[in-house]
Amino acid sequence: MAPWGKRLAGVRGVLLDISGVLYDSGAGGGTAIAGSVEAVARLKRSRLKVRFCTNESQKSRAELVGQLQRLGFDISEQEVTAPAPAACQILKEQGLRPYLLIHDGVRSEFDQIDTSNPNCVVIADAGESFSYQNMNNAFQVLMELEKPVLISLGKGRYYKETSGLMLDVGPYMKALEYACGIKAEVVGKPSPEFFKSALQAIGVEAHQEGQSPPVVLAAPCSGNWALLWTAPCESSSRDSTADRRRPRACSCGAVVSLGCLDSAPALTFTAGTTWARPSDEHHPEVKADGYVDNLAEAVDLLLQHADK
Amino acid sequence: MAPWGKRLAGVRGVLLDISGVLYDSGAGGGTAIAGSVEAVARLKRSRLKVRFCTNESQKSRAELVGQLQRLGFDISEQEVTAPAPAACQILKEQGLRPYLLIHDGVRSEFDQIDTSNPNCVVIADAGESFSYQNMNNAFQVLMELEKPVLISLGKGRYYKETSGLMLDVGPYMKALEYACGIKAEVVGKPSPEFFKSALQAIGVEAHQEGQSPPVVLAAPCSGNWALLWTAPCESSSRDSTADRRRPRACSCGAVVSLGCLDSAPALTFTAGTTWARPSDEHHPEVKADGYVDNLAEAVDLLLQHADK
Numbered sequence: 001m002a003p004w005g006k007r008l009a010g011v012r013g014v015l016l017d018i019s020g021v022l023y024d025s026g027a028g029g030g031t032a033i034a035g036s037v038e039a040v041a042r043l044k045r046s047r048l049k050v051r052f053c054t055n056e057s058q059k060s061r062a063e064l065v066g067q068l069q070r071l072g073f074d075i076s077e078q079e080v081t082a083p084a085p086a087a088c089q090i091l092k093e094q095g096l097r098p099y100l101l102i103h104d105g106v107r108s109e110f111d112q113i114d115t116s117n118p119n120c121v122v123i124a125d126a127g128e129s130f131s132y133q134n135m136n137n138a139f140q141v142l143m144e145l146e147k148p149v150l151i152s153l154g155k156g157r158y159y160k161e162t163s164g165l166m167l168d169v170g171p172y173m174k175a176l177e178y179a180c181g182i183k184a185e186v187v188g189k190p191s192p193e194f195f196k197s198a199l200q201a202i203g204v205e206a207h208q209e210g211q212s213p214p215v216v217l218a219a220p221c222s223g224n225w226a227l228l229w230t231a232p233c234e235s236s237s238r239d240s241t242a243d244r245r246r247p248r249a250c251s252c253g254a255v256v257s258l259g260c261l262d263s264a265p266a267l268t269f270t271a272g273t274t275w276a277r278p279s280d281e282h283h284p285e286v287k288a289d290g291y292v293d294n295l296a297e298a299v300d301l302l303l304q305h306a307d308k
Numbered sequence: 309m310a311p312w313g314k315r316l317a318g319v320r321g322v323l324l325d326i327s328g329v330l331y332d333s334g335a336g337g338g339t340a341i342a343g344s345v346e347a348v349a350r351l352k353r354s355r356l357k358v359r360f361c362t363n364e365s366q367k368s369r370a371e372l373v374g375q376l377q378r379l380g381f382d383i384s385e386q387e388v389t390a391p392a393p394a395a396c397q398i399l400k401e402q403g404l405r406p407y408l409l410i411h412d413g414v415r416s417e418f419d420q421i422d423t424s425n426p427n428c429v430v431i432a433d434a435g436e437s438f439s440y441q442n443m444n445n446a447f448q449v450l451m452e453l454e455k456p457v458l459i460s461l462g463k464g465r466y467y468k469e470t471s472g473l474m475l476d477v478g479p480y481m482k483a484l485e486y487a488c489g490i491k492a493e494v495v496g497k498p499s500p501e502f503f504k505s506a507l508q509a510i511g512v513e514a515h516q517e518g519q520s521p522p523v524v525l526a527a528p529c530s531g532n533w534a535l536l537w538t539a540p541c542e543s544s545s546r547d548s549t550a551d552r553r554r555p556r557a558c559s560c561g562a563v564v565s566l567g568c569l570d571s572a573p574a575l576t577f578t579a580g581t582t583w584a585r586p587s588d589e590h591h592p593e594v595k596a597d598g599y600v601d602n603l604a605e606a607v608d609l610l611l612q613h614a615d616k
Binding site: 126127128129130131132133135136139140143157158164165166167168170171172174175176177178179180181 | 466478
């Protein structure tokens with residue numbers, strides 16, 4: 001494996017996930033992960049562009065940012081790429097009126113959206129609102145449609161709260177997919193469009209062959225992987241063997257790791273702090289380029305080798 | 309297509325599904341499907357062996373049978389093959405102590421089962437008990453286990469109540485499979501073992517090549533297909549093209565239809581009364597051998613051609 005200096009040279013930007021990287025959510029607003037407040041501050045003082053890129057969909061960006069500020073983070077609403085605003089844009093562009101299967105905390109993000117006479121379903125990490133009644137309502141809306149549209153804010157399997165592991169939106173998305181025989185459109189990580197819009201916001205071009213790539217640091221959907229990688233790659237095909245040496249769609253978890261690790265300038269950290277279970281370290285598909293214990297250590301490496 | 313007489317000659321037994329074939333469940337005990345009470349009576353007066361084969365998992369067999377008797381059906385508890393007793397047998401044989409994610413109505417079937425310190429999860433059509441809290445409890449039990457065991461009573465997508473379509477256990481099974489990265493063991497239809505035990509109970513041998521097959525009549529897992537077919541076939545492979553001409557595992561829905569329709573003596577009815585949606589008639593995988601409007605019409609054909 002190439003030394004860090006070679007792998008990190010030319011990095012221009014960093015996408016930071018929030019949950020599991022900056023803090024662990026939980027009762028009373030959650031707790032900051034040791035060293036992360038200062039790590040963010042150091043990144044922002046460097047020449048590296050920084051953007052926060054989250055699949056958080058239990059609360060609005062305003063509420064999330066307020067919470068992080070109270071934990072000591074230097075972060076503003078304008079620096080956050082989140083799936084709810086991206087979904088609203090799709091709904092408006094396509095004239096869709098959603099049945100919202102979401103947490104009350106994020107409902108304000110949809111204030112400008114017409115929800116009368118629904119012709120699609122938007123599903124997010126609804127927590128306790130994932131009642132049988134609400135799931136069945138969403139199911140019945142979809143079954144009434146000739147071409148059912150299901151938009152999912154992320155597809156994470158679970159996340160870690162201070163009190164333990166919690167089911168994320170992904171399992172419920174899969175439940176509706178199976179019930180209706182459909183495929184959801186995922187907004188948020190690991191959608192390439194989502195990462196691209198985050199990169200656009202900081203004026204960093206997606207990786208192109210032969211050029212130094214930007215760095216993406218994120219804890220993917222399930223909350224149990226923190227990946228730091230050079231992305232996004234460009235192809236969108238998933239797993240044909242012939243295609244494995246070409247760069248892939250920008251995404252998190254399995255796909256980006258398989259893809260980007262095959263391409264020369266790829267880089268993947270796995271931050272130890274976000275392990276949900278020790279066995280996740282031996283994930284069958286995700287192979288890290290290197291391991292760090294937390295964001296602070298990743299930022300140490302970045303500033304040492306990339307900030308020149 | 310061969311005439312009914314040829315296709316039904318030699319039939320020795322009939323497995324009848326209950327929901328969507330005998331009655332539609334719903335408020336106040338549901339309603340009998342027109343003609344089904346008399347159709348069951350006529351079948352039982354014939355030389356054909358009859359067994360009821362259901363994935364019902366919201367109520368105990370005793371409660372289900374009581375309800376059907378009140379609707380006028382000639383049926384006893386001893387004539388019903390249901391997944392809960394089959395699951396109890398597996399739990400006992402394998403020393404498993406389940407966390408039960410089930411409907412209160414079926415809990416009495418598990419009275420003899422040790423549920424302390426769970427080392428597996430049993431999931432059934434829990435209805436309103438599919439709360440986020442209960443799903444998360446099941447998820448946490450599974451994630452604590454080195455080798456998570458999830459037993460699902462059926463895998464139906466949805467069923468029809470008099471008030472509309474309702475999510476069945478299948479979507480919730482898929483949710484836990486995805487969350488934990490595991491595969492559930494399905495007890496009940498479409499498991500071949502389940503059909504075989506039903507055939508054993510009426511002393512009818514599974515179909516063997518070159519012999520006349522027994523007839524199986526059932527509405528598969530999702531409740532929106534009623535199939536009458538010659539089964540069970542024997543191979544368990546699912547969908548390799550090379551294998552399509554050989555008989556398949558006995559199951560319902562897509563697998564048995566693909567398989568058994570390719571084998572010479574196959575027979576599939578689709579009973580019109582159980583359509584959940586008109587579009588289901590054009591299911592991509594399930595091709596019926598013939599169509600009937602209801603059980604009464606299927607029994608007419610059976611008695612005319614098979615009861616000789």
